[in-house]
Amino acid sequence: MENEKMKWNTPEDLEELLCEVVGWDSRTGTEGEIEFATKVLKKILEMQYFQENSSHIHFHDAGKGRSAVTAYYDSGVTNKTIVLISHFDTVHTEEFGGGLEELAFQPKALTEELKKRKDDLPEDVQIDLDTDDYLFGRGTMDMKMGLVLHLHLLEKASIEKWPINLLLLTVPDEEVNSSGMRAAVKGLINLRKEYGLEYQLFLNSEPSFSQKPQDANYYIYSGTIGKIMPSALFYGRETHAGEPLSGITGHYMASYLTKAMEFNPHFVEEEYGEKTPLPICLQEIDLKEDYSAQTSHHTAALYNVFLMRQNADDIMTIFKHTAITSMAECTNDYKKICEREGVTPIGEIRVLEYTELLEYAVRKMGSNGVEKLIESVMADESLDERKLSMQITDNLMLRCQELAPATVLFYAPPYYPAINSSDNELVQKKIALTQKLLKEEFNVEATQVHYFNGISDLSYVNYNPTDTGWQSFKNNTPVWGDTYSIPFKEMQQLQSPVLNIGPFGKDAHKLTERLHKESAFKYTPFVLAKVIESMFVGSYIQ
Structure with a gap:
């Protein structure tokens, strides 16, 4: 694979890939959500490594015709593995209205149309439109850019032959009941057993959410609320x-x-x-x-x-x-x-x-x-x-x-357990490294947040192995075992730290949902690659 050229490496490449993936309408509960798994499979198969190792791609039944997808890059030299977690469903688009809904999944066209209508939008949105620093569209921020970043990492690892394993996991239905991630938990355990893996880190790339209105700070998360x-x-x-x-x-x-x-x-x-x-x-x-x-x-x-x-x-x-x-x-x-x-x-x-x-x-x-x-x-x-x-x-x-x-x-469902790895030494090192790289390379200040405030699929890994309090949820949930359940015992077997590093964006779930382009296409891919490299290259370990 030495002669293989990276398809998703430059900021321009990543932006084009994002626009393509956002164009795959995958609103929760729609046919698009069902079809997305096959589309991402085809995208993964564009990588030479997976053309030669297609058996490393798996679908995991998430109910109602939906599937979570895993793609495993095997370095061949270690069992140490990083799991890259994302979700591909989006919330619905009724709030677009006014002729804009048909553009909701066309980021470039929507951004240009919003510029024409900017006088009808809040002042902070007008300012962002004038800077041309943001790309608007449903799913640009939450969270298809996370999936794009993980595809980039998977491609980079397979071409550069990184001596560490990556397991990409992208799931449906995070926005309603997290059916995708709950189904994927058993898949993670089965894959660990099948390939003899040792999970080192669960790395999510949900976007950096504002802590309060008009907040423009960049955050790294060592847990999820x-x-x-x-x-x-x-x-x-x-x-x-x-x-x-x-x-x-x-x-x-x-x-x-x-x-x-x-x-x-x-x-x-x-x-x-x-x-x-x-x-x-x-x-x-x-x-x-x-x-x-x-x-x-x-x-x-x-x-x-x-x-x-x-x-x-x-x-x-x-x-x-x-x-x-x-x-x-x-x-x-x-x-x-x-x-x-x-x-x-x-x-x-x-x-x-x-x-x-x-x-x-x-x-x-x-x-x-x-x-x-x-x-x-x-x-x-x-x-x-x-x-x-x-x-x-x-x-x-x-x-x-x-x-x-x-x-x-x-x-009543859903239930998202809180997970936190703030005291984990590996996570502390990776956060310090991320902050150092963002400051030195891009002059960006990054703040650690201990609990991601947007709810995430990290809730379903690294569950306290000694906790029995979940039995109260099981006993008092009328639909338990019929239409809803949580694999608590399996979650307790996934004892690896969690970390969330994602791009900066604003207004998730709103008409004005938007992604900061430099953060998405320059800062975050660089930092994520260096964080993973620091797991096997001594010069980056802090």
Whole structure:
């Protein structure tokens, strides 16, 4: 391969490759997402190494016709391997509107069109358009440039015969449920066994995200923040609107827990001087289907909680305490109203974990009865994992109404465990090297962030091998084992540090999503190559 010429080496080459890959529309849940794996396979096969070693390319079933793709470069001299992780799905493009949606996947054409319309855009976007330093388009920043960088590294390694192995992994569905990465975990374990690999580092190239509005700093990440969704079904007692105190509405109950959950400081963690954002309610849904004078007695709410060191069991403990306190307040206020109106209250509000409700239902209905109930809900293909979780819990309560009024606590997907390698010596050296190279070569200051604040697929590797708190998530997730699961035991076998070095960009998931061209096509490819070379070339080791 000495005579092979690199196709994706210069800034111009990388920009053209990015524009091509962005042009492959791969919005989550579309046919384009399904087809992307075959397109990237063909692109990988443009490298001579993979033409000669096509058996080193594997597809990993991620469900719904989608596949994660791995491509393994074998140096032939070591088992030490770096895993390059990216995702290829993008969020949707409805916000483009106004004749721009057809240009969403054409970065150069979109950038030129936005220049014509810049007076309608925010001031910071106008400034960036005037500089011509940015390339706009869906997926330019988040995160097809990461995949392009990894293709560049794979090609460079195969032609220059780097004495270290690279395993490119690119996955679908990071933006919704991370189905691709969860499926790929077992693939990583199987490939490690098949080729006798020793994973040294999981290297992601998600973009450098702003920490706050108008933030233009460049960040390197030594971990990724976690996210979990403690949720609740509020099952009251129905009544006629003319006799409101003969029952209690789900909305009334929900208002107490939502007030207690939103901005609750007891869920906030602080590590390395960084804090998790406050929790908030992402969605509250009335499960009463039709309008009538009957009150709505069943409502569900999903709450967003970010994590650093805590696990699912820790969060459920705080959540349950919060729910018990807020439902006691709700009960007390309701009783006072009933007393004022001369009405007998319907009783105390119970607080149950989903696993407790499930055990009760099994005792009442039998295992087969519960299984059939869950299967009947699962048969509705119009419902996503969150709606399925609500409906399963609601249907169980329908069969166990003697427990009402009750608030049932459960987990709804997705769950992203927090992962951190800030104290790892290898990661510390690579961050110091990255900062040194960026400063010396490009006069760019780079800051270490301990937890990537954009959620990433790194959540599914390097999971704490002694943690058992994930069992609380398994036990309290109604769709566990059917449409959603997390391979925690396999994740615990992938004990290698994580690092994220990616290009700088702005406005992910917005019409004005854009990528800084010099960062993407000059700084980051140079730095990534040097970081990997430092794993085998002594002159670069700091």
